[in-house]
Amino acid sequence: MKLAEFIISPILAFIIGIFLMGLSRRIMARIHRRYGPPLMQPVIDLVKLFSQRTVSHGPIFDIGVILSLAGTIALILFIPFGGMCPLEASGGLLVILYIMLFAPLGLALSGGEGANPNISIGISRKFILSLGYEVPFILIVLAVMTYYHTISAVDVVKAQSSFHWALFSLPLFLPGLAYILIIPAMLGIRPFDLASAPQEISSGPMAEYGGKYLALAEIEHAFSIFITIALFVDMFLGGSGNVVYFFLKVLVVFIIGLLINAVFPRFRTEQAVKFLWKWPSVMALAGLVIVLAI
Amino acid sequence: MSLEMLLVIAFGGAFLTYLLGKLSPVLRDILAVLLTLVILAIVALFYGRTGESSFMNFLGFNLSLRINTLSWLFAIAVATLGSLSTIFSLSYMKGKERLDFYYLMMLIVNASMLGIVFSGDLISFYVFWEIMSWGTFLLISYNRGPALAAGLKYIVMSIVGSTAYLLGMFSLYASYSTFNIADIASRISTASPGYLLSVLVLFSITFGIKNALVPLHTWLPDAHSEAPSPFSAVLSGILIKMGTYGFVISMYVLVGIKALSHLGHGILSFHFMLAILAAVTILVPTFIALMQDDAKRVLAWSSIAQVGYIILGIAIGTSLGFAGGMFHFLNHASFKALLFMAIGAVEYRTGTRDLNSLGGIIKKMPFTFMMTLIGALGLIGFPLTNGFVSKWLIYKTLILGKDPFLAFVALFGTWGTILYAYKILHNIFMGQLPEEYKGVEEAPFSMKFPMVILSIIIILFGILPGIPLKVINVIGVSLGFKSLAVNIWGIASDTGALNTINIFSAILVSWIVVWLIFKAAPTSLRVEQDNNYAAGSYVPTGRYLYTANFYAPVYRIIKPYVIDVVDIFYMALAGAVRTLCDWTRRMYTGELGSYVMYIMLFLAVLITMRLGFNIW
Numbered sequence: 001m002k003l004a005e006f007i008i009s010p011i012l013a014f015i016i017g018i019f020l021m022g023l024s025r026r027i028m029a030r031i032h033r034r035y036g037p038p039l040m041q042p043v044i045d046l047v048k049l050f051s052q053r054t055v056s057h058g059p060i061f062d063i064g065v066i067l068s069l070a071g072t073i074a075l076i077l078f079i080p081f082g083g084m085c086p087l088e089a090s091g092g093l094l095v096i097l098y099i100m101l102f103a104p105l106g107l108a109l110s111g112g113e114g115a116n117p118n119i120s121i122g123i124s125r126k127f128i129l130s131l132g133y134e135v136p137f138i139l140i141v142l143a144v145m146t147y148y149h150t151i152s153a154v155d156v157v158k159a160q161s162s163f164h165w166a167l168f169s170l171p172l173f174l175p176g177l178a179y180i181l182i183i184p185a186m187l188g189i190r191p192f193d194l195a196s197a198p199q200e201i202s203s204g205p206m207a208e209y210g211g212k213y214l215a216l217a218e219i220e221h222a223f224s225i226f227i228t229i230a231l232f233v234d235m236f237l238g239g240s241g242n243v244v245y246f247f248l249k250v251l252v253v254f255i256i257g258l259l260i261n262a263v264f265p266r267f268r269t270e271q272a273v274k275f276l277w278k279w280p281s282v283m284a285l286a287g288l289v290i291v292l293a294i
Numbered sequence: 295m296s297l298e299m300l301l302v303i304a305f306g307g308a309f310l311t312y313l314l315g316k317l318s319p320v321l322r323d324i325l326a327v328l329l330t331l332v333i334l335a336i337v338a339l340f341y342g343r344t345g346e347s348s349f350m351n352f353l354g355f356n357l358s359l360r361i362n363t364l365s366w367l368f369a370i371a372v373a374t375l376g377s378l379s380t381i382f383s384l385s386y387m388k389g390k391e392r393l394d395f396y397y398l399m400m401l402i403v404n405a406s407m408l409g410i411v412f413s414g415d416l417i418s419f420y421v422f423w424e425i426m427s428w429g430t431f432l433l434i435s436y437n438r439g440p441a442l443a444a445g446l447k448y449i450v451m452s453i454v455g456s457t458a459y460l461l462g463m464f465s466l467y468a469s470y471s472t473f474n475i476a477d478i479a480s481r482i483s484t485a486s487p488g489y490l491l492s493v494l495v496l497f498s499i500t501f502g503i504k505n506a507l508v509p510l511h512t513w514l515p516d517a518h519s520e521a522p523s524p525f526s527a528v529l530s531g532i533l534i535k536m537g538t539y540g541f542v543i544s545m546y547v548l549v550g551i552k553a554l555s556h557l558g559h560g561i562l563s564f565h566f567m568l569a570i571l572a573a574v575t576i577l578v579p580t581f582i583a584l585m586q587d588d589a590k591r592v593l594a595w596s597s598i599a600q601v602g603y604i605i606l607g608i609a610i611g612t613s614l615g616f617a618g619g620m621f622h623f624l625n626h627a628s629f630k631a632l633l634f635m636a637i638g639a640v641e642y643r644t645g646t647r648d649l650n651s652l653g654g655i656i657k658k659m660p661f662t663f664m665m666t667l668i669g670a671l672g673l674i675g676f677p678l679t680n681g682f683v684s685k686w687l688i689y690k691t692l693i694l695g696k697d698p699f700l701a702f703v704a705l706f707g708t709w710g711t712i713l714y715a716y717k718i719l720h721n722i723f724m725g726q727l728p729e730e731y732k733g734v735e736e737a738p739f740s741m742k743f744p745m746v747i748l749s750i751i752i753i754l755f756g757i758l759p760g761i762p763l764k765v766i767n768v769i770g771v772s773l774g775f776k777s778l779a780v781n782i783w784g785i786a787s788d789t790g791a792l793n794t795i796n797i798f799s800a801i802l803v804s805w806i807v808v809w810l811i812f813k814a815a816p817t818s819l820r821v822e823q824d825n826n827y828a829a830g831s832y833v834p835t836g837r838y839l840y841t842a843n844f845y846a847p848v849y850r851i852i853k854p855y856v857i858d859v860v861d862i863f864y865m866a867l868a869g870a871v872r873t874l875c876d877w878t879r880r881m882y883t884g885e886l887g888s889y890v891m892y893i894m895l896f897l898a899v900l901i902t903m904r905l906g907f908n909i910w
Contacts, residue, residue, distance in 0.1 A: 010804075055825070056818035060656065060663075066808045073804035074797075087796050094689050095797060097705070098677050101712070102801075105676075108716060109667075112724030115654060115823040120725050120840040127713050128848050134709045142698040142705075151690055207827055212815035216808065269847040288698055 005084040006077060013076045013230075016247060017222030018042050020229075020254050027255065031262045042222070046215050054211030057114045061208075064110025069216050071102020072223040079227060080157045080234050082243035092152040093141055096231070103220055104130060107205045114208035122204020125269050126188070126195035132276035133185040133192075139284035140175040144235050147171055147291045153234055160238035167236040171294055175287035176236040178280040180253070184261045185276060186228050187221075191264035192272055229253050297359040297412050298349045300336050303329075304405030308398055315394030323384055326397045330377035330404065337373040337408070340366055346414050346476065355473055360414035364547075364769045367620070368411040368532075368539050371627050375531045376404035378744035379524040382635050385740045386524055386642055396436060400525065403429040403533070410536055415473040416463045423459070423536075427452040430533060434521045444516035451513045455503035462496035475548060483553050490549055491557055494564060497544040505537025506598045507605060508575040512861040518594030523638025526590060530597040531631035538604055538623050542773075545608070546616075551774040554611065568609035573703040575602030580710035581856045585849055589637045589647040589722065592714050593630065596673065599707060600626045606704065607688045610695060613775035614785075618687030620766045625680040625755065629672030632748040633718075636666040639737035639745070640722055649717065650842040654727025654823065658734040661742060663723045668749040670715040672756070675708055677797050680755035683763075683784065686792055713845060721841045726823055757798050758782055 022039040029036025038044075056062055077086045078096050104126055111119040144166065145151050148159045160166055167176040185192040196204045203209075206217055233239060233249045240246040267275065307329040315322035346360035361369075380400060387393060406429060409422030427449065435445030463473070469485070470478050482490070499510065506514040514534070518526050545554060557564040576599050583595030604626065607619025639662050640655065641647045656663045668679070675681040685708065692701035737745075755762055760782035767780050778785060784792035843849070881892070 050815045053816045054818045055821045057821065057823065057826075058657070059660075062812070062818075066805065066812055070801060070804040070808045073808065074800040077800050087793075087800060094686055094693075095677065095792075098675065098682060098686075099797075099801075101674070101676065105712075105716070108720070109724075112720050113656060114826060115724070115726045116826040117726075117840040120720070120844075123716075123720065124844050124846075127716060128845055131709055131713055131848065135706060138702055138705045138709075142693065142701055145693050146696065146698045149694065151693060202827065211818065212812060213818075215815070216812065270851060273847065273851060288702075292696070292698065 002086065005086040009081055009084045009086060010073050010076045012243065013081070013223060013226045014219070016250065017224075017226040018046075020225050020251075021218075021222050024254075024258055027258055028262050031259075042218065046218060049211055049215035049218070052211040054213060055208070056213075057208060060113040061110050061213075064106045064108070064113070065209075065213050065216050066106070068103045068106025068110070069220045069223075071099055071106060072220050072227070075099045075102070075227055076223065078153070079230050080154050080239050081230055082246040083241040085154050088152065088154040092150070092154075093145060093156070094151050096153060097138070097141060100227075103224060107217065107220075110213075111205035111208065116207045118201040118203075118207040119205050121201050122195050122197075122207070126205060128269055129185060129188070129192060129195055129272055129276075132273035133182045133280075135277055136178050136182050136280035136284045137186070139281060139288055140179050141235075143172060143175045143284060143288040143291050146288065157234050157239035165236065165238045171290040172236065172287060174283040174290070176232075178283040178287070179232050179236065180257065181280045181283075182276060183228055183232070183253075183257045185272065187225055190261055191267050193266055194269055194272060197266060225254070226250070229257075295336055295339070297347065297361060300333065301359070301405065301409055301412070303336075304333055304408055305402065307332075308401035308405055311401060312394050312398040315397065319393065322394065322397060326380050326401060327377070327384070329401060330373070330380045333404070333408070334370075334373040334377050337366070337369045340369070342366075352417065355417060356415070357418045358414035358474060359412045359418070360476070361412055363765060363772060364539075364542065365411040367624070367765055367769065368535070369408055371535070371624060372404060372407045372411065372532050375528055375627060375631055376401075376407075378631065378747060379528045379531075379635075381740055382527070382638070382744045383522075383524040385738045386638055387522065392436070396433070396522070399429050399433050399436075400528075403433065403528070407532065407536060411539060413475075415475060416466065416478075417473050419475075420456070420459060420463065424456060426533070426536065427456065430529065433525045434517045434529075436522055436525075437520060440516075441520035444513075444520040448513040448517045451503050451510070455500040455510075458496045458499040462493050462500070465493060465496075475543070479548050479550060482549060485553070487553075487557050490553060491564060494544060494549060494557070497540065497548075498568070501537040501540030501544065502571075503537070504540065505534055505601050505605065506575075507537075507571055507601065508578065508598070509860040511575070511579070511598050512858070512864055514598055515591055515594040518597060518634075519588055519590040523590070523634055523641065526593075526638070527631040527634040530593065530634060531627040534597065534601060535604075535623050535627060538601070538608070538619075541605065541608060542620075545611075546773045551611065565609055565611050569606055569697075569700060572602045572606035572609055573700050575599065575605065576707040577602075577703050578856065578858075580707045580714070581852055582858060584710055584714045584717070584845065585853070585856065586714075587649050589640075589649055589718055590634070592649070592718060593633055593637065596711065596714065597626075597630055599711070600630065600673070602707070603685065603688055603704065606700065607684075607691065610691055610697070610700075612691055612695065613770050613778055614687055615691035615695075616770050616773075616775055617763060617766050617778055618684050618691060620769065621687065621759070621762060622681070622684035624762055625672060625684050625752070628748050628751045628755075629669045629679070629681060632665060632669035632745055632752065633673065635741065635745050635748070636662050636669060637718075637722075639741045642741070643734050643737065644731055649721040649844075651728075652722045652731070653725040653841055654723070655731060655734060656723040657727055657823070658731065659723075659736050662737050662745075663719075665745040665749055666719060666723065668752055670719055672752045673715050674712050678756045678794070678801065679752050680759065680762075681752075682756060683759040683792070683794065687785070713848070717844050721844060725841045757794055759784055759794055 021042045026036045108123045111123055144156060148156050166172040188195055209217055229250045232253055237249050311322055311325050314325055340361060344362045346358055348356045348358040350357045387396060403426055406422045406425035410419060413419035413422060431445045431449040434448055435442045466478055467473060470481055502510045518530055521529055579595045579598040583592050586592045604619045604622045607615045637647055672679040672681040675685040689701055689704060760780055763780045767778050771777050783795040
């Protein structure tokens, strides 16, 4: 049973992530009064990309992109998801916080060997943005861990069983809202798509990618969408023992986030950092203070 | 083999090396390396030994050497880094002048560090401490010029620290009439908290200066960047950790964990104050490091910040925190030494370490790149490196100890670390290779070898952290901490366990899966660096740097807030003292007449006071 989870959870996460990617393009299109591509478009793209030949700039160019996706897949195993958490006793939320590093670092290393000026600019922006959203994110995770007095993600989910959702508890309400505000920054989607701005710096770190490199990066993005939102569901919406319920919770959060962010233009780098260090951080900090005071 | 013999070999060998250098430089190099290896072997054989022996009677005081697991752990780190940096020196220092002197000082500093950790009483500790300080001063100023100023700054601060140490030492002697650490420790528990606090504060000044704890850190950035690279590795890797050793000795051996817990309570306790200083030491230097353009200066500021983590773990004073702090000391010794050596290798080949002019060297020095990468990952605390485990222990202590704000500083500091660690990687190795570095070669073997050993240590301790943690656990138990449930793969606990083997296998399996997918897709075509995509416009090649001023938007935001106020204050103080002295010097005109006049004036004042006010 446990062994099956190691295979099932990444595959489910992949399917959900790809579905959300397709869905987001549809919803965006409808907001823009377009028809939009079919729901299966990301899958079609992947098949196309994997069949194309492309160029490489060297060994680290290859290793980086593999590392980025491998780290993200490994991360799935640490996240409680529909009653499954294959690696629950391996370091908890602190490890999750760190394994989330694999993806940006892998892409940065890979892009770095590409020696394209757009890549350097994109990487610099990506790291600055991550410095921006990590402030509220760390505060949020700390508030949750301090409130439940554990560093284990599974224990956090357990403590919220029978509808004691953290989002609707007094101390963790503000951190929950702050998390919703930083989701687009963590995913690098609008209004925080400054690192991969296609019109400005030709997709930044991914400027040199084509074919299988782009495909792996896209898969990584699909996983990240799922992970970022699943972490929110686990920490604030009580997770779920059932895969279907879990998926529904993820879907609701995703669509809310999408509706809010579909209409915003892109931030400049400094604006993004200043925004992230202001509102979400203050909210998360207030939550942490309330947690300590109680 | 006794401890005295080891120190005789270490010091005697150093002078022998100097003399041999007058005969033949080759023999000198061989002897230096052999000597450090012999010392390493002897120290390794001391594993598990405990004991104390008196070696000299000085003015009626018994001077003694003692060994236990705590001193062994520090000694093995000293011996390892000593031999690796000596090997690294072989090619790095080749062709430089005053080499006999360089090796002599290098070996003496190593020997004196061994003396410090094996000292059983406060006097021998002080003697070895001074030998180390002066040896370090001579090595820092080896390059002359700006290095001389850096060395001077170091030695002035060091002397302030030594003075504080002497005060503490004699105050302890006045109370207990002995210098022996164990004797004092057994009788100190009855002392008043106020007295203990004053002794601890005096020792904290001494060890805080060596350990570069904010606000006593200002000597370090100059010293680390001006010293020769192999010595920077020793300096940052182990020498500043002598301060850490001092903190452990004064807090947990001398005063003891029980008496320490009575020194104030809540926020106003010695523990907590030290922890707050450590948090400041993490936060500000991390962001100063981010803004540096000299690779070694980045690493120097980073050393200060990482020391903050070590002291934070030790200051919190739970068994988990202590283990985290001690483990982080070992880890910092390995990855920071590796990084200094890698930067040294780059400097050796390219002649510069300016982050705004290098780039693309990965194509020429792929091996050095891999080493820098491993060192940088350890510095960040990336999973599967040793830095991850020690930082995990520290975070967990802070979170479960209800100190989330300290935990926030520690975690946020880590994200700052990611930025500057990646800046080093990117600006030196990534991006476009400038024309002038097209002919650069890979580092020579004597540089590669120490780097490989250090990178193996980083990864081995990251995947199997139980190896050092078991030793650290023994130390913790001997100091009165609760024993930890240490396994070879990490730590078991009911509030969240750590299992590095699981993390390792998860990443390995995912890696294999992704790699298979990657291999199954059509193979890609290798292209040159100029052959890249720019959306139809022309990407200029050659002298056009895209990595200069790498994090400009962040610099603009943080620049007004990140200033080394302490250094500015000290420099202003030094300036004021100098003005005062200059002014005083004008009194000395060199004419006999004016001196006679001073004497007469003074006598006149005395007589007036005696007659007019009748005060005595």
